[in-house]
Amino acid sequence: MQNYLKLLYILLLVSMLGCRSSKELIFLKDVEPNGVITGLSAKKTEPLLRSGDILYISIKSTSPEVNLLYNPESSMEVNSYNSTQKYITPASAYLYGFEIGKDENLNLPMLGKVKAAGFTQSEIEQVLQRKADETLKDAIVKVKLLNFKVTVMGEVRNPGIYYNYSNTINVIEALAMANGNTDFATIRNVMVVRPSPEGNKTYMLDLASKDMYSSEGFYLHPNDNIFVRPDKHKNIQLNGQAYSLILSSMSVMILVLGFVFR
Secondary structure (H helix, E strand, O other), X not given: OHHXXXXXXXXXXXXXXXXXXXHHHOOOOOOOOOOOOOOOOHHHHOOEOOOOOEEEEEEEOOOHHHHHHHXXXXXXXXXXXXXXXXXXXXXXXXXXXXXXXXOOEEEEOOOEEEEOOOOEHHHHXXXXXXXXXXXXXXXXXXXXXXXXEEEEEEOEOOOEEEEOOOOOOEHHHHHHXXXXXXXOEEEEEEEEEEOOOOOOEEEEEOOOOHXXXXXXXXXXXXXXXXXXXXXXXXXXXXXXXXXXXXXXXXXHHHHHHHHHOO
16 A cells, blocks of 8 residues: 555656746746846848848839839839739749849849848848939839748747748747747747858757847848747646546555555
8 A cells, every 4th residue: 555655646746847837938037127138239130131032122213114114013004913912922022023143143124233142131222222323313222121031830839931021030029920939838948040051050049038139049030940949848748637547547546455455
């Protein structure tokens, strides 16, 4: 009887050790109220363009020919083929956007080849503005990155590929797009994998600490992959029902044996 009681005690202890505290899911636990969190400079938060990036380029001027080439939403157009509808899906953006070639250049009508890789989106917009001003009157240039996507996997509620439509995006925003982390997530070990010409770079972020704002992996780049790892007790939590059944069976067995040997 004592052996059975010891076994029951061990099973209860294991089930208790498998429980998690809600404190393990708290973001920025080390931040004081009314504090100031420093991070990367604004210049480092916007990713650099590279070969394979696809841009939306709009140039408005007093020239109708230029408007037809670069301004798809212009009211002067009568052909819906050149409307903004051709940019609403990744496939159509791939077909109709301006891609940075392997030579790191954009090949643009009227403007010719323009070096684009290595610039941020706002910087290449300024470069094209200067080139447009050389040949066009009252030109207004707008540039947007069309294929800024990140992949969120692991312990999130809706894993998948998400497109970003602003100049920057960080890990917290990407997790919010995926409807947040699950109760099984460990937010202290979130991995960001970033493709680069030298290979895939990895960054480990502790989302419970303010130090995450200083990591180069906090602000995401196009094609980054975010992996939210499961907590080490996930298997115990997932098998909670099985453990409960075992404990119930052991309890019944102990009662029966106690009645038999009484």
